[in-house]
Amino acid sequence: MAVPWTDCKYHMDVKIEEHLIPVKLEHMEVVNSKANNGDRPCQCTNRDKCLAHKGNMVSHKRTHNGEKPYPCSYCGKCFARKSNVIKHQIIHTGEKPFQCSHCGKYFARKDKLISHERIHTGKKPNQCNHCDKCFANRNEMMIHQRIHTGETPYKCKHCTMSFVLKGDMEEHTEVHIGEKPYQCSYCGMCFRRKKTMAKHEIIHTGEKPYQCKHCEKCFANRDKLIIHQRIHTGEKPYQCSHCDKSFVHKGSLTEHQKIHTGKKLHQCIYCEKYFRKKSGMVKHLRIHTGEKPYKCSYCDKCFANRDKMIIHQRKHTGEKPYQCSHCEKSYAKKTSLTIHQNLHTGEKTYKCSHCDKNFTQQAYLTIHQRIHTGEKPYKCSYCVKCFTHRSQMVFHQRIHTGGKLYQCNKCDKSYARKGHLAEHIRIIHKQDKPYECNHCGKCFAKKDWMINHQKVHNGDKP
Secondary structure (H helix, E strand, O other): OOOOHHHHHHHHHHHHHHHHHHHHHHHHHHHHHHHHOOOOOEEOOOOOOEEOOHHHHHHHHHHHHOOOOEEOOOOOOEEOOHHHHHHHHHHHHOOOOEEOOOOOOEEOOHHHHHHHHHHHHOOOOEEOOOOOOEEOOHHHHHHHHHHHHOOOOEEOOOOOOEEOOHHHHHHHHHHHHOOOOEEOOOOOOEEOOHHHHHHHHHHHHOOOOEEOOOOOOEEOOHHHHHHHHHHHHOOOOEEOOOOOOEEOOHHHHHHHHHHHHOOOOEEOOOOOOEEOOHHHHHHHHHHHHOOOOEEOOOOOOEEOOHHHHHHHHHHHHOOOOEEOOOOOOEEOOHHHHHHHHHHHHOOOOEEOOOOOOEEOOHHHHHHHHHHHHOOOOEEOOOOOOEEOOHHHHHHHHHHHHOOOOEEOOOOOOEEOOHHHHHHHHHHHHOOOOOEEOOOOOOEEOOHHHHHHHHHHHHOOOO
16 A cells, blocks of 8 residues: 655654764764864874864874775875875876966976975965974974974884984984895995985986076085075074074084083094094094095095095096185185185184184194193004194104105105205205305305304304
């Protein structure tokens, strides 16, 4: 028998009402929990996060269970979020639909375009909650805030160490694993990270793809380009928390802050000398081991220090990148330029802390201060004698080795010092006598001979 429409409607209404009751109750719980949880009603079962929307919670839970339901249709790589797979697929298509209105540069993602445009506008909308510092990029602000909070969210699975940056944690983890899966196709050297290998291979190719927008200088490394551009902009983003000083390099800030803390963390295993920087200790260790890992690509000469190798190679290439701003002279070494420019300015910027003497070079100041401190850091490897200057030690060691490097081209005599050879040529072969007695006019080849002679006139010598 056919059921009347009114009865059907009644039964449908009952079913719909029964269905709606739990939905209404769930909605009421969400509304109440919003009031209690600051508009973030959805709490993760691991109790590590509260989110405002259920959809966000579903995506968040995938960080715990490792689920990645969205595969790339080109390479098969899987992602936890659909938006991430869309962003990733642009790598395959090469599509860059977003153009900068200031310089015309194209970007694959809108957020990258927005970040880039802040270079032109100077806009820094992300302010730190703890200080007045502002950032163009939200991620940079979040990383900065960890300085205030002390948060180190990236924990090593193998030890108790934790890190501010994910990249630092990944690099540290490879120390435990010991694997170096990435091999250079030119020299066979192996690396822990693909990025490190890519940087290394540029040494072989000589490629410098990163050009400064202020000048024509090119760089092999993007980080070095960013640091270089601060010369033009005057930007010093790394500020000391103890004083008003700010720095271009993060490493320079770290080094400076040790002045306030007095920490010297790295100790030499051979002589117990302490260093503030690990790189300083590594360079120092080569004095003991004799290791010279940097070989010149033009000759067979090897160096303990990479910077010294680069400076040496300029003898082969003739490159002189440091030009004087006062004249047309240019130099292979930055220190040589600084010394030369002091001739124009007359400036002596390095002041002794023990006396009123000033010097044009840091090296001259360091050597001078040893007069006050009594320090003799250069020890002879054959006896217990120590020296203030390295050159003094080298000359002294020739007593033990018998080495006489400087030979006269007019006779068979040879000397340990270049100055002694020059004196020999002047006195014996040239018979030059530049020192004249002001009492009798007699001339002498050496100044001390003249002084000794003058004692006869002064009555000091019978």
